[in-house]
Amino acid sequence: MDDCLTLEEAEAYVKGVCFKTGPPTRVGVELEWLVHDRADARLPVAAERMAEALAPFETPGTLPHRGGISREPGGQIELSTAPADSLAGCVEAALGDLTVLRASLAAADLELRGYGLDPHRDPPPRVVRHPRYRAMEAHFDRAGPWGRVMMRGTAAVQISLDAGDDTDGPPGYRYRWRLAHRLGPVLIAAFANSPLWRGRSTGWLSTRQAVWRRIDPTRTRAPDAGTDPRDAWADYALDAQLLCVRRAGSADWSAPRGLTFRSWLTGGAVGRPPAIEDLDYHLTTLFPPVRPRGWLELRMIDAQPGDDGWIVPLAVAAALLDDPVAADAAYAATEPLCGDDGLPPPEVWTRAARLGPADPAIGKAVRACFAAADTALAVSGTLARTRRTVAAFAERYAERGRCPADDQLNELGRSPATHAPWEGLS
Template sequence: MSSDTPGGHGPPGQSTPLGEGEAEDLLHGICFKTGPPRIVGVELEWLLHDREQPRKPVSPHRLRTAAEAVRALPLNAALTFEPGGQLELSSRPAASLMACIEETAADLVAVRDTLDTLGLVPAGLGVDPWNPPYRTLREPRYDAMEAAFDRCGPSGRAMMCTSASVQVCLDAGEEEPGPLGYGRRWQLAHLLGAVLVAAFANSPFRLGRPTPWRSTRQSLWADLDPLRTLAPSGQLPPREAWAAHALDTPVLCIRGEKGPWEVPEGLTFRDWIRSGHPRRPDRADLDYHMTTLFPPVRPRGHLELRMIDAQSGDDGWLVPLAVTAALFDDPEAAETVYRTVKPLAETAGAPSAPRNPLWVAAARDGLADPELRAAAAVCFDLALEALPRRGATARVQDAVAGFRDRYVARGRCPADDLRVLLTTGRDRTPAHAKGTLS
């Protein structure tokens, strides 16, 4: 429903300085806006590949031409381009699952048709299997991000320029406890998140070679920054835990009127408030800081689930959207799935997601992990029971059932088929589910 690319945060350092208590209050209020779950959204990232030669890098000139052409379309979704030229569509908040799917599907038809005239296709892959990272956007934000991530190694550049995802956005939940309460939904997101990583893993190759991971994308996120990509500690209630996490995570950059922006090392937002150097932060700085935090579940007034690899095929993206929305927003399914995944908390252990054993196993093994396979089987069955109650059409139900039968029931994920295709050239994908990889 929104992009990581910030906008409308105001000029740096030109409003009232922010106090520590005020910052905590703002984080409590703006990140968990509670109420009955009513809306759903999705953010779809796509790699752009040449239609005839998908292994060949697309030139910056062609990417710029594609961006201009797609920006001219009358889309329902917000459109942005990521640092490596990936295209991202961020849907409007929709009043139902089907409204979200129908608007997004219509946008994708227009986008695909326009790209096709340029010889390009949107590829639903968690990580580009062949090409090294090359940044096409030269902006102060991405210059600063690259400098900060380079301190930890090469994973940051790879994430910025060669990864793509399906991000599902859901209401934070009700104030009252229960299956739709925000505390329960917050906990469920971090446990179910590992199941979603495993079920939809779709990035087993990088730089032309197989990796040890079924979701190489998730491994990159876990590796790129010591704190910025971690979930908050589970020892505090969600509002307090998130506020502490946000204030105690180092700022990625301090914006200025012109670039390059300063990239301090180890300066937390709390330290910045207390020290007031190099200038005192304000509300706009806090808003901006929030866009530079990348945990697997990010509260932005709604819950943004960020752990799912991009999916191949014309309709691949709607399966994780439909499954996740059904499991979270249908009260009966939400209660049952919570009881199903709660025992995984013992497997998860420390540290926080995505670096604990459960999430590592999900990214490495996919549904070959027996606990994750068993949990995924229950989750998909519950989703299929709930989808008619959520108004899902037969097409959506069939897509979810097909994924369950093809992958979940067999302890497989899309990465397993992709690995076969890229190592042997044998395509095991049914004709109706084919994407753009060749």
């Protein structure tokens, strides 16, 4: 283990490793999926059945585009692409790897389903036995059952884009950090797709977001506004509670209750001082809506329906952040959603999750952002299939103040406007 850290060294390390600067060019995506029995989505899927279906991919690099496959605690599957040099390259890589993955699951009578929260089943038993997840459950259990729901029953589309360079305009990391946060409620609302749990309405269009807001806010809320993202993120990371402490040869990685990484650095009792590798691991346990990892990871978007629904949030987010004209248009469109600090206050994030684009101010921003993304995609020469997919989504949802969650509610036979909020998540 490396030498122990000082507070000053930890602050400098977080600032340097989490915001690596350079021209923004690369695009990546992590696609989380629920896995259902093809004949009956309400049936539990045995861990052994899943393991057999995934056995062909145990060796890294097996998929044709070298994407990575991992399992989430409740048996969800995550497909992660390698960073691509273009949106088109990222889409094609993900589509190719998904085709192979779906075929293997189909042979076991399983299928990938794009929901932000499983609408039918209670969270299944935890199938990943790693000490990290045991400690995570213990940590989140202190605030109620919502951590287990998140870990075992939710899925997302997570988009990775370069942090940006050191300039002050749209390509710069400061501008891109703020724009990503201003777009957060817009992306939540436009792609909300988790209105049901246990077969009934929860009163939220993105119940997945409602669940996230009920667990440890020191690692799930957006960071406070700061003059520089590096300073704001360093404070956020060091003031987040420890979720786990790795112990070689032990299955017990639990952390002392309420202990932050800053407190550990300055003498908090863990049994040993922290080292650089402990800080590295701590950074992987932070789950805000925008997470800097050397690049920007957008984590606020529900998993999307259909085989290629995920293409739309990927294309829209990449266009709005990477095209300078679209970025400025999106920045202007989100101004009415922001407070005095230039970022959306917590109540706007809540409205986005509850009401989606039916909220008048958020819906207006959604439509403006889709229009800016459409223009940027046309100028960039993006693949026609991707542009058609985005345009079809805009016509069906964004332009009508709707989102994919409304389809689930319509199938349930109710109008979204008549739902009483589920008291458990109010």
